[in-house]
Amino acid sequence: MNFSFAVLQTDSTGARTGILTTPHGAITTPVFMPVGTAATVKCLTQSALEELGAQIILANTYHLYLRPGHELIRKLGGLHQFMSWPRAILTDSGGYQVFSLSALRKMTDEGVRFRSHLDGSEHLLSPEMAAEIQLALGSDIAMVLDECIETPAQRELAESAVKRTTAWARRAREYFLQYAKRHENSRQWQFGIVQGATFADLRRDSARQLLDLDFPGYAVGGLAVGEPHATTCEMAGEVTALLPKDRPRYLMGVGRPEQLADYVALGIDMMDCVLPTRAARHACLYTSEGRVLIKGARYASDQRPIDPTCTCSVCARYTRAYLRHLFAAGEITGAILATHHNVHFYLDIMRQIREAIPFGKLAKFSTEMHARYAAGPA
RNA sequence: GGACGGGUGGGUGAGUGGCUAAAACCAGCAGACUGUAAAUCUGCCGCUCCUUGCGGGCUACGAAGGUUCGAAUCCUUCCCCGUCCA
Numbered sequence: 001m002n003f004s005f006a007v008l009q010t011d012s013t014g015a016r017t018g019i020l021t022t023p024h025g026a027i028t029t030p031v032f033m034p035v036g037t038a039a040t041v042k043c044l045t046q047s048a049l050e051e052l053g054a055q056i057i058l059a060n061t062y063h064l065y066l067r068p069g070h071e072l073i074r075k076l077g078g079l080h081q082f083m084s085w086p087r088a089i090l091t092d093s094g095g096y097q098v099f100s101l102s103a104l105r106k107m108t109d110e111g112v113r114f115r116s117h118l119d120g121s122e123h124l125l126s127p128e129m130a131a132e133i134q135l136a137l138g139s140d141i142a143m144v145l146d147e148c149i150e151t152p153a154q155r156e157l158a159e160s161a162v163k164r165t166t167a168w169a170r171r172a173r174e175y176f177l178q179y180a181k182r183h184e185n186s187r188q189w190q191f192g193i194v195q196g197a198t199f200a201d202l203r204r205d206s207a208r209q210l211l212d213l214d215f216p217g218y219a220v221g222g223l224a225v226g227e228p229h230a231t232t233c234e235m236a237g238e239v240t241a242l243l244p245k246d247r248p249r250y251l252m253g254v255g256r257p258e259q260l261a262d263y264v265a266l267g268i269d270m271m272d273c274v275l276p277t278r279a280a281r282h283a284c285l286y287t288s289e290g291r292v293l294i295k296g297a298r299y300a301s302d303q304r305p306i307d308p309t310c311t312c313s314v315c316a317r318y319t320r321a322y323l324r325h326l327f328a329a330g331e332i333t334g335a336i337l338a339t340h341h342n343v344h345f346y347l348d349i350m351r352q353i354r355e356a357i358p359f360g361k362l363a364k365f366s367t368e369m370h371a372r373y374a375a376g377p378a
Numbered sequence: 379g380g381a382c383g384g385g386u387g388g389g390u391g392a393g394u395g396g397c398u399a400a401a402a403c404c405a406g407c408a409g410a411c412u413g414u415a416a417a418u419c420u421g422c423c424g425c426u427c428c429u430u431g432c433g434g435g436c437u438a439c440g441a442a443g444g445u446u447c448g449a450a451u452c453c454u455u456c457c458c459c460g461u462c463c464a
Binding site: 033035036037038042043058060063090092093095096097099100101104116117118143146148193219221222223224225226232250251252253254255256259271272273274275277278279281282283284293295296297327330331332334335 | 407409411412413414415416418419
């Protein structure tokens with residue numbers, strides 16, 4: 001096994017820097033993982049991602065299972081080879097689709113029965129199947145299938161989601177370990193996912209139950225789905241307090257630029273979010289001074305770069321006026337340039353966070369980020 | 379010169395007596411987006427006033443008159459535009 005995780009430094013808040021070693025490279029943590037659901041980070045080429053310094057990206061079990069199909073990807077040499085991405089990949093299990101495609105699915109203890117959003121065909125996604133698909137894809141880190149629910153949630157619903165998530169995690173773990181036993185050179189890690197909505201005791205229960213299954217890493221799921229940021233932090237904090245210090249913690253689906261440091265301060269090592277890529281396609285640019293909604297008429301003749309302090313190749317070359325024009329004209333280059341900038345911005349925030357931790361400057365960094373983003377769109 | 383068809387808000391274009399400041403789409407303006415069914419979605423989009431209300435006033439469907447309680451819608455004349463005929 002080529003996997004390991006080592007914490008390098010921990011500050012007074014509990015924030016840590018570390019190195020997560022995978023068969024596809026070593027990752028310095030805390031790390032932000034751009035989301036590439038359908039085996040592509042929308043609007044970015046793999047070359048661009050490398051240039052940007054992305055260390056690990058996400059892909060999605062549910063989406064790749066439906067199209068092009070995990071067996072095809074297996075046949076073509078696995079996901080890394082298929083998409084020509086030499087660095088690490090983490091695959092989400094489809095648990096989030098349980099939540100976001102709620103109209104198209106039916107939950108049972110066996111798994112989730114889905115109607116494909118593509119052609120309406122019926123499929124069963126079980127914990128075993130989700131593991132199997134991810135083994136076929138050959139991602140570096142596979143997530144167990146979980147039940148992600150809406151917030152705010154009724155307590156009984158949250159309880160049953162925790163119960164089911166644990167039961168599914170057990171089955172996924174067994175399936176995965178069986179596979180690992182048969183294939184000695186298994187090159188994949190599997191993470192468990194803590195649920196529990198906004199109930200601190202349920203979060204703790206969920207975490208403890210997963211600890212028994214001895215995952216090499218743990219994720220906190222079902223957060224940042226509508227609850228206040230303080231609640232997200234409170235829940236994440238409840239969980240990280242219980243997790244083993246020597247294993248990576250992954251907070252799923254977060255967050256806004258000014259929130260990233262807060263999660264790191266809670267002991268989170270990994271994060272992913274569609275925000276930088278999606279917002280970019282919708283003409284929302286993140287800068288050191290806050291958000292820039294570049295479609296705005298106020299930028300029509302603005303000769304400045306998106307962010308004067310940014311070191312990305314887009315800011316080095318193009319003006320706001322040009323970006324604004326591209327979006328106004330519906331030119332896809334606008335989305336491409338905006339995505340490049342936003343992903344650079346997110347990765348740069350994480351770099352700054354990693355550099356701030358050894359000097360005890362994380363809290364200061366967080367305060368400044370919140371101040372800059374407090375005002376709303378510029 | 380004649381015969382048809384047509385002129386509607388920034389644009390395209392519905393509407394053929396009251397529910398019409400006028401559908402829809404586009405453009406324009408503003409905003410949202412957190413393990414991606416998202417190059418998506420939402421709101422505003424004649425002017426104006428205020429006690430901001432499914433409020434009041436004004437202007438508006440080529441122009442001017444007329445019929446009617448009421449007209450973008452019906453009638454008359456005129457002006458434009460298109461197609462065809464001479």
